[in-house]
Amino acid sequence: MKRLFKIYRHVLYFFALPIFVSSFFRPAVGKEYDVGFWKKISLVRSFRKTIRSIPSASDWLEHLAMAERILLIPRSVEGGVIECGAYKGASTANLSRACVLTGRTLYVADSFEGLPEPVEEDRYHLQEVKGKHKEYRKGDYAGAFEEVKQNIRRHGDIQCCEFIRGYYENTLAGLKDKKLVFVFLDVDLNDSLKTCCKYLWVGLEGGCFLFSHEAQDLAFVSHFFNQAWWQEHLKTDAPGFIGAGTGLPLGIAYGSAIGYTVKK
Ligand SMILES: C[S@@+](CC[C@H](N)C(=O)[O-])C[C@H]1O[C@@H](n2cnc3c(N)ncnc32)[C@H](O)[C@@H]1O
Structure with a gap:
């Protein structure tokens, strides 16, 4: 029965795939960068290959949704892209x-030693939509620096990458004034999220996107609605979050883990 259900889901996935990728194939996506249909096909193939080759905490469709956004940023808007949370480098690649x-620098920020020790209230997270608890421990999702670089060399393009190595508390303050056009946070812990927002939000250009891979974690995404925190630390209104609780509709049954907010 379990096997039958698995086959059923694979069949469903096969037929749903054109729907999931349809937005990426819109002519407007990549137009400014001369990224047409065949380049997109090649991107899709390489994204899938990366996910099969490198252990990853995220899915290629989620990477595609982010690539779509990056390809839509007008050339005239200057700034780099940052990923916080690389693990083994699959999403990075x-x-x-x-x-x-798009001619952008990709800043890759990670301890390259895995998660820091979580404070007690950050140790267990509930993914409401799946009804599952997850426990986080120091060192989870460790990807050694050389291993990550090697994975990017094999499956991505390391020329555009600048690495920011260490715990965010010690490294991200230096980026406070850096112009950014896209932020991807896949950092698991609430404490890490707050540090990232504190130091990266100011540099994010207006109209640009911050994606998070913790969309299904309500305690995590509630941060984006916490008016008091945003006023205290960034003197601005809480931006809210698209996909809070379920993520963007990119998967069968459980949606996806990805969602985003836009800087006004
Ligand atoms: C779930 S993994 C990232 C998964 C990756 N994006 C992927 O798709 O495979 C979380 C990452 O966040 C990093 N991380 C979390 N909190 C951190 C902090 N405070 N300082 C530095 N790195 C941190 C961990 O080292 C780990 O690599």
């Missing part, structure tokens, strides 16, 4: 392909 096509 795929994002680097979009960055090369």
Whole structure:
């Protein structure tokens, strides 16, 4: 029965795939960067290959949704792309392909030693939509620096990458004034999220996107609605979050883990 259900889901996925990727194939996506249909096909193939080759905490469709956004940023808007949370470099490799096509620097920020020790209230997270608890421990999702670089060399383009190595608390303050056009946070812990927002939001250009891979974690995304925190730390209104609780509709049954907010 379990096997039958698995086959059923594969069949569903096969037929749903054209719907999931249809937005990426819109002519407007990549137009400014001369990224047409065949380049997009090649991106899709390489994204899928990356995910099969490198252990990843995210899915290629999620990477594609982010690549779409990067390809839509007008050339006239200057700034780099940042990923916080690389693990083994799968999402990094795929994002680097979009960055090369658009001539953007990809800042890759990670401890390269995995998660820091979570404070007690950050140790267990509930994914409401799946009804599942997840426990986080120090060192989870560790990807060694050389291993990550090697994975990016094999499956992405390391030329556009600048690495920011260490815990965010010690490294991201230096980026406070850096112009950014796209932020991807896949950092698991609420504490890490707050540090990232504190230091990266100011540099994010107006109209640009911040994606998070914790969309299904309500405690996590509630941060984007916490008016008091945003007023205290960034003197601005809480931006809200698209996909809070379920993520963007990119998967069968459980949606996806990805969602975003836009800087006004
Ligand atoms: C779930 S993994 C990232 C998964 C990756 N994006 C992928 O798709 O495979 C979380 C990453 O966040 C990093 N991380 C979380 N909090 C951090 C912090 N405070 N400082 C530095 N790195 C941190 C961990 O080292 C880990 O690589």
